[in-house]
Amino acid sequence: xxxxxxxxxxxxxxxxxxxxxxxxxxxxxxxxxxxxxxxxxxxxxxxxxxxxxxxxxxxxxxxxxxxxxxxxxxxxxxxxxxxxxxxxxxxxxxxxxxxxxxxxxx
Amino acid sequence: xxxxxxxxxxxxxxxxxxxxxxxxxxxxxxxxxxxxxxxxxxxxxxxxxxxxxxxxxxxxxxxxxxxxxxxxxxxxxxxxxxxxxxxxxxxxxxxxxxxxxxxxxxxxxxxxxxxxxxxxxxxxxxxxxxxxxxxxxxxxxxxxxxxxxxxxxxxxxxxxxxxxxxxxxxxxxxxxxxxxxxxxxxxxxxxxxxxxxxxxxxxxxxxxxxxxxxxxxxxxxxxxxxxxxxxxxxxxxxxxxxxxxxxxxxxxxxxxxxxxxxxxxxxxxxxxxxxxxxxxxxxxxxxxxxxxxxxxxxxxxxxxxxxxxxxxxxxxxxxxxxxxxxxxxxxxxxxxxxxxxxxxxxxxxxxxxxxxxxxxxxxxxxxxxxxxxxxxxxxxxxxxxxxxxxxxxxxxxxxxxxxx
Numbered sequence: 228x229x230x231x232x233x234x235x236x237x238x239x240x241x242x243x244x245x246x247x248x249x250x251x252x253x254x255x256x257x258x259x260x261x262x263x264x265x266x267x268x269x270x271x272x273x274x275x276x277x278x279x280x281x282x283x284x285x286x287x288x289x290x291x292x293x294x295x296x297x298x299x300x301x302x303x304x305x306x307x308x309x310x311x312x313x314x315x316x317x318x319x320x321x322x323x324x325x326x327x328x329x330x331x332x333x
Numbered sequence: 334x335x336x337x338x339x340x341x342x343x344x345x346x347x348x349x350x351x352x353x354x355x356x357x358x359x360x361x362x363x364x365x366x367x368x369x370x371x372x373x374x375x376x377x378x379x380x381x382x383x384x385x386x387x388x389x390x391x392x393x394x395x396x397x398x399x400x401x402x403x404x405x406x407x408x409x410x411x412x413x414x415x416x417x418x419x420x421x422x423x424x425x426x427x428x429x430x431x432x433x434x435x436x437x438x439x440x441x442x443x444x445x446x447x448x449x450x451x452x453x454x455x456x457x458x459x460x461x462x463x464x465x466x467x468x469x470x471x472x473x474x475x476x477x478x479x480x481x482x483x484x485x486x487x488x489x490x491x492x493x494x495x496x497x498x499x500x501x502x503x504x505x506x507x508x509x510x511x512x513x514x515x516x517x518x519x520x521x522x523x524x525x526x527x528x529x530x531x532x533x534x535x536x537x538x539x540x541x542x543x544x545x546x547x548x549x550x551x552x553x554x555x556x557x558x559x560x561x562x563x564x565x566x567x568x569x570x571x572x573x574x575x576x577x578x579x580x581x582x583x584x585x586x587x588x589x590x591x592x593x594x595x596x597x598x599x600x601x602x603x604x605x606x607x608x609x610x611x612x613x614x615x616x617x618x619x620x621x622x623x624x625x626x627x628x629x630x631x632x633x634x635x636x637x638x639x640x641x642x643x644x645x646x647x648x649x650x651x652x653x654x655x656x657x658x659x660x661x662x663x664x665x666x667x668x669x670x671x672x673x674x675x676x677x678x679x680x681x682x683x684x685x686x687x688x689x690x691x692x693x694x695x696x697x698x699x700x701x702x703x704x705x706x707x708x709x710x711x712x713x714x715x716x717x718x719x720x721x722x723x724x725x726x727x728x729x730x731x732x733x734x735x736x737x
Contacts, residue, residue: 249392257397266627268375272654272663273627274708294661294704301708 229322233260233278236330245317251326252276252312262328269313274298275332276312277305280324287320303331336361338640339424339431341414341578342439343367345375346607346629346636348395350437351406353637363406364431366424370411371463372398377626379466380490381656385497386470393463417582419600435602435640438579438590439633442572442608442624447482451544457566460487469567473498477564480504480553482541484511486655487569489524493657496531503534503561505541505553514571515653517668519687520699523680524657531658572624574609587611589622594646596636604640606632615648616714617667617696625653650714652707659683663707666697666714675725678703686710693719705732712736 228244233255235241245254255263255276264275271294280288291299291310299309312326338354340347343365351363367373374393382388401408416425417436424431444459446452458469469491472479479495481488484506492502506513510521511528528535540556544566553561574589585591585599589611596604596612607629611622631649638645652665660683671689678685678701686706687699695718698710709732713720716737724730 253392256395259397259400259403264630266630267654268377268626270377270654270656270661272661272704273652294702297703297705298708300705301712 229317229319229324231317231321232323232325233262234325234327235262236328245321247317247319249317250313251278251315251317251321251324254317255312262332263312264332265313267313271295271298271311271314274302274311277302277329277332278310278312278326279306279308279329280310280315280326282308284321284324288315288324303329336434337432338363338435338437339433340365340437340439341417341424342437342441342607342609343369343373343408343410344439344441344607344629345373345395345626346439346441346633347437348373349630349633350439350604350606350637350640352396352400352404353634354641355404355406357638357641357643359637359641361434363404365406365408366412366414366426366431367408367410368413369462369464372396372401372408372410374463375626376461377654379463380460380487381494383463384466384470384473384491384494386473390463414578417578417603419582419603422602433602436604437633437636437640438584438598438603438605438609439607439629439636440575440578440609442574444487444568445571445573447541447568447570449541449543451546451550452568454544454546454550455548456546456550456564457544457568459568460491461572469565472565473500475500475564477501478503478562480561480563480566482553482566482568483570484508484535484537485514485569485571486512486653488567489528489657490655491567491569492528492533493531496533497658501534502532503536503553503563504528505536505539505555505561507538507540509538511535511537516664516699517671517674517687517689519674519676519680520662520701523685523701524662526680527658527660527683572608574611574622576609579605579609591620594648595639595644596632596647597639604636606636612647614651615646616650616717617669621651621667623651625651627652650711652711659702661702661704663700663704664697665700665707665711666695668697668699671696673722675722677706677725678728688720688722688725690720690722695720709733709735
C-alpha cells in the first residue's frame with residue numbers, strides 16, 4: 228500500500244499506509260491523523276480537508292476541478308499547492324506522497 | 334479523575350462529542366450507547382453514493398474501530414436506553430445501568446411515518462439508517478416504478494439515485510412545490526425542472542390516500558382517485574426529534590430538547606446536540622432545530638468541550654448540501670423571514686445562487702454549482718453583512734469585493 232506522510236503545522240509527522248481507491252482524506256481519518264475535519268464526509272462541500280501538496284507531486288495527483296478550485300479559494304490561507312484531500316484518490320503512483328496541513332480548517 | 338460521561342446516541346453528534354471530550358482533556362470514563370448495531374457512520378451518502386452502490390459500508394464509518402479503543406471510549410451498540418433517572422444520575426437500559434456525571438442526549442430525528450391504509454405493507458420504505466438504505470438498494474437494481482412520497486431532500490436525492498439506476502420514478506408531493514419547507518420558490522422551480530428533465534413524474538399538490546397491494550405494495554392511491562402502480566415506495570416526509578427520553582425525564586422540550594448556547598439542557602449535568610436538539614441562534618435571534626450533519630458535528634464539539642468543563646458557545650452559521658444528478662446545492666443560513674431575494678447567475682445553465690435578505694441583512698444563500706457563492710456567503714452571514722443587492726445581482730462584481 229502506498230505510504231502517505233501528513234505533516235501537521237507544528238511539524239509532527241504521521242506516516243500512513245493508505246488503501247488503494249480511497250481518498251487521501253479518508254486515509255487520514257482512518258489512521259486518526261488530526262487536523263483533517265472532513266465535515267461533509269468527502270462530498271467536496273465544505274473545504275475542511277484542506278492540505279498543501281508538494282509541487283513535485285502535481286503531475287501525479289492530477290488537477291483541481293472547478294468545484295474544488297472555488298471551495299479552496301475561500302479556505303483558510305489557500306496557496307498554489309492547496310488541494311481538498313477528499314478529491315485526491317490514493318493510487319500506486321502516490322507512494323511517498325507528502326501533504327502538509329494548514330493551521331486551521333474551514 | 335473518576336468522572337463519567339455517558340452519551341445516548343451513536344450518530345455523528347455522539348461520536349464527535351466523545352472525540353471532543355477527549356480533545357478537551359476529559360480523562361474519565363466515556364460510554365456511547367447506540368441503538369443501531371453499527372459503529373457511528375455518515376448518513377448523507379445513504380441516499381446518494383451508498384445507495385447507488387458506489388461506497389462500501391466501511392467507507393461510511395466516521396472513525397476506525399481502533400479510534401474508540403485508543404481513546405478508551407466504550408462503544409455499546411445495539412443498546413436501547415429505557416430511561417434517564419436525573420435524581421440518581423443514571424441511564425437505564427433493559428439489562429444495565431450507567432451512572433453519569435455528564436450526560437449527552439444525541440438521539441437524532443427518526444423519519445415521520447405515514448399511517449394511511451396500507452402504510453405497513455412490505456415494500457414501503459423509509460430512509461434514515463444504513464439498514465434502510467441496504468433494503469432500498471435492491472429496489473434500484475430491480476424493475477418497475479418507485480413511488481416517492483414527499484419532495485424534500487431525501488425524496489429528491491433518492492429520485493436522482495433511482496433515475497441514475499434507470500428506475501421509473503413518480504414523486505407525490507402535497508405542497509405546490511418541491512423543497513417547500515427548506516428552500517425558496519426559485520430553487521424549487523429549478524429542481525422541479527431538472528427532475529422532470531431527468532424523466533421523473535412529479536405530481537405537485539397531490540395528496541396520498543392509501544397504498545394497495547396483496548401481501549406487498551403494488552400501487553399508491555391518490556385522493557383524486559388516481560392509482561399509480563409501483564414495485565416499491567419510499568416515504569420521505571420529514572423527521573421528528575427523538576425527545577421521548579428527555580421528556581420523560583422532565584427536561585424542557587419543544588420541537589427538540591432545549592439547550593442554551595453552551596449545548597446544556599435545563600439540567601446542568603445534561604447536554605444535547607444534533608437533530609434532536611433545539612438551540613438559541615445568536616445570528617438569527619431565535620431558537621432553531623436543525624437537521625444536518627454539519628450542525629450535529631459543530632454542536633457536538635461544543636457539547637463535548639463543555640462536558641469536559643469548558644465554556645464553548647455555539648454560534649456557527651448553519652449549512653446544508655444536496656447532490657442530485659450533476660447538481661450540487663449548497664445552502665448556508667436560513668431564509669425564514671426574508672423580504673427580498675436576489676438571483677445571481679443563470680438557472681438555465683445550472684449555475685446560479687439565490688440570496689435572501691431581510692431589511693438589507695443577508696439571511697441565507699442557496700448556491701447551485703456555485704461553491705464560491707456558498708463560501709463567501711458563509712463569511713458574510715457570520716459577519717452580519719448588508720451586501721448591496723445591485724452588486725449581488727451583477728455577475729461582473731467579484732464576489733470577494735463584497736467582503737467587509
